[in-house]
Amino acid sequence: MLEKSALILECFIPSGGPYRLSELSERAGLPKPTVHRLAADLVRLGWLERAGHLYRLGAKLFELGSLVPHRLDLRETALPFLQDLFEATRETVHLGVREGLDVVYLERIHGHEALRLPSRIGGSLPLNCTGVGKALLAFSGAELTEEVLSRPLPSLTPYSITDPARLRMALEKIQVSGLAYEEQEAALGVSCIAAPVFAGGTTVAALSVAVPRSRFSPAQLAPAVRTAALGLSRVLRRSG
Amino acid sequence: MLEKSALILECFIPSGGPYRLSELSERAGLPKPTVHRLAADLVRLGWLERAGHLYRLGAKLFELGSLVPHRLDLRETALPFLQDLFEATRETVHLGVREGLDVVYLERIHGHEALRLPSRIGGSLPLNCTGVGKALLAFSGAELTEEVLSRPLPSLTPYSITDPARLRMALEKIQVSGLAYEEQEAALGVSCIAAPVFAGGTTVAALSVAVPRSRFSPAQLAPAVRTAALGLSRVLRRSG
DNA sequence: AATGTTTGTTCCGTGACACGGAACAACGCG
DNA sequence: CGCGTTGTTCCGTGTCACGGAACAAACATT
Known part of the structure; x- marks a missing residue:
């Protein structure tokens, strides 16, 4: 589960730009329902943000990344x-x-x-x-x-x-x-x-x-x- | 599991400084074996780094955070x-x-x-x-x-x-x-x-x-x- | 050195919950 | 209107996360 989440987040390297569910599913190599569920969790945690049907990296990542x-x-x-x-x-x-x-x-x-x-x-x-x-x-x-x-x-x-x-x-x-x-x-x-x-x-x-x-x-x-x-x-x- | 991982990572807000397993366990409010297991996973994914018995935020987070x-x-x-x-x-x-x-x-x-x-x-x-x-x-x-x-x-x-x-x-x-x-x-x-x-x-x-x-x-x-x-x-x- | 104390680590039986195929719904397109 | 595509829900199955308990290792105290 963690690993799958990491796969999803790493879809945003290096372009960062917003992705749709199907794109994430394809890029991560994970079935659509799985990405749907995990992405929802990630949004809830602030790791991803969602605008309409587009996902982007979330503010929490910026905060954590600034602390490394x-x-x-x-x-x-x-x-x-x-x-x-x-x-x-x-x-x-x-x-x-x-x-x-x-x-x-x-x-x-x-x-x-x-x-x-x-x-x-x-x-x-x-x-x-x-x-x-x-x-x-x-x-x-x-x-x-x-x-x-x-x-x-x-x-x-x-x-x-x-x-x-x-x-x-x-x-x-x-x-x-x-x-x-x-x-x-x-x-x-x-x-x-x-x-x-x-x-x-x-x-x-x-x-x-x-x-x-x-x-x-x-x-x-x-x-x-x-x-x-x-x-x-x-x-x-x-x-x- | 994602939520627990997030709790662990958020222990590093705002001080960022390295933490030991027990500190993470206490700060995150999670039992020690759980933190041990999750932290190992997070290290494997590059979200955390481990030097000796000290954990710190990992390079992957910096990379992702820079892309928000x-x-x-x-x-x-x-x-x-x-x-x-x-x-x-x-x-x-x-x-x-x-x-x-x-x-x-x-x-x-x-x-x-x-x-x-x-x-x-x-x-x-x-x-x-x-x-x-x-x-x-x-x-x-x-x-x-x-x-x-x-x-x-x-x-x-x-x-x-x-x-x-x-x-x-x-x-x-x-x-x-x-x-x-x-x-x-x-x-x-x-x-x-x-x-x-x-x-x-x-x-x-x-x-x-x-x-x-x-x-x-x-x-x-x-x-x-x-x-x-x-x-x-x-x-x-x-x-x- | 012997003691207690804390910390990191392993083990493992239990049960929750992640999983994803299948079915459904909501668009956008011609 | 039909068709391909996409987002979403459902749910039965089986996995793997879970964390108490026990162990080991590192320190602290006397």
């Missing part, structure tokens, strides 16, 4: 630095952590001009396709690198690095420079520069700035990203 | 204006919506100096105790006002407005000026100024700036808050 501890803590201490970075660049700023072979975004702030990006708060993307991901990968130890390189490399655009040898070289450059560059590997027309965040000797996160390719000027962005990442690392070292 | 539609949409379109407001004031900025007789915060951004506030993203507070709440209340119709006034008014500090007559007068002032002021009603030493956000004739949200009482200068903050709220209202009118 390590996500919350890191986001909270990182926020001031993300703000600094945003003010310095006025571009879209990301904060992400590693989860398995993916990067999960904890925060993403931007101005009035919103880039069309695959990144989403709470969403995950392959490590090798994003600036944040490459920064995390380059500083998370050789075992992880080999693990990633041992499998086929997913891609988000034709520019994504899918050649293991090229990725290995890219990671080495990142390790030397302390900065990860990414050009149209996550989204066409968008470039990105990222830096790792350390705490207690390990890489706990990375942050990045994503800009339209036309405006990409590493010389100006690099210092800002590095400064923010170092500042955050220093605070994390102090607090835990 | 209307929360997400409003947050996304409001973010640029919150950024503007933050840059203009460099103070803690809130975005909140009404839910029943409470205000629920959708976003809260701040700089390096973090105020000690009861507000929390995803958390709710009484309408009458906060700037955002009063702004929402003042522009949500007379029925709601009467509903709120018909019950005992909760308080967060000794300065919270608990006298119905005083609240009614305060709301009238807010309706005239279009701005809600709040002084130490939510947290001691913190003042706040808020403005409603409209879309399609109704009040859909409110945003605010919270500052240490010592630095509170309405003359400078008011235009910024008003500008941000109007800007957001305009965009919402355009997009839906």
Whole structure:
């Protein structure tokens, strides 16, 4: 029953948008009466909401999701630095952590001009396709690198690095420079520069700035990203 | 079973912090073996995480919570204006919506100096105790006002407005000026100024700036808050 | 070290209730 | 009006959730 409920809720990943009963039934692979009954229970609990015949994720999930501890803590201490970075660049700023072979975004702030990006708060993307991901990968130890390189490399655009040898070289450059560059590997027309965040000797996160390719000027962005990442690392070292 | 699971998860509101099995058992009002079994299931599904003997909310909840539609949409379109407001004031900025007789915060951004506030993203507070709440209340119709006034008014500090007559007068002032002021009603030493956000004739949200009482200068903050709220209202009118 | 106390865990017989096929009802479409 | 689709109700069957009791493991106290 719990498992079936989870299947229903996970139908809303990643699109979130409202679904009808039959869609849920099909996507979850559960018979219609079952979905009907469970969805009604979920609505009663606030996990789902129902408008007419459309179901959507409920407010309770938002409340609970906002409380997930390590996500919350890191986001909270990182926020001031993300703000600094945003003010310095006025571009879209990301904060992400590693989860398995993916990067999960904890925060993403931007101005009035919103880039069309695959990144989403709470969403995950392959490590090798994003600036944040490459920064995390380059500083998370050789075992992880080999693990990633041992499998086929997913891609988000034709520019994504899918050649293991090229990725290995890219990671080495990142390790030397302390900065990860990414050009149209996550989204066409968008470039990105990222830096790792350390705490207690390990890489706990990375942050990045994503800009339209036309405006990409590493010389100006690099210092800002590095400064923010170092500042955050220093605070994390102090607090835990 | 779903209900019992919900009870367990709701133990993490509002503190979020890790709990041991017995604490969960007591807080949820469920027998220990039951919690043990359900918690194991929840861990398997990614809704809870377990480190040693401590349970915490899991990553899946964060992911699902980040997808809750209307929360997400409003947050996304409001973010640029919150950024503007933050840059203009460099103070803690809130975005909140009404839910029943409470205000629920959708976003809260701040700089390096973090105020000690009861507000929390995803958390709710009484309408009458906060700037955002009063702004929402003042522009949500007379029925709601009467509903709120018909019950005992909760308080967060000794300065919270608990006298119905005083609240009614305060709301009238807010309706005239279009701005809600709040002084130490939510947290001691913190003042706040808020403005409603409209879309399609109704009040859909409110945003605010919270500052240490010592630095509170309405003359400078008011235009910024008003500008941000109007800007957001305009965009919402355009997009839906 | 020996004791009591609390906490996490396993076991298992009982009974409630989740399950989903089948039948029904309410649309929307041509 | 008939037809496909969708949401909903019903209900007999069998499963699996339930939680008391018993056990084990970790601490606290003397």
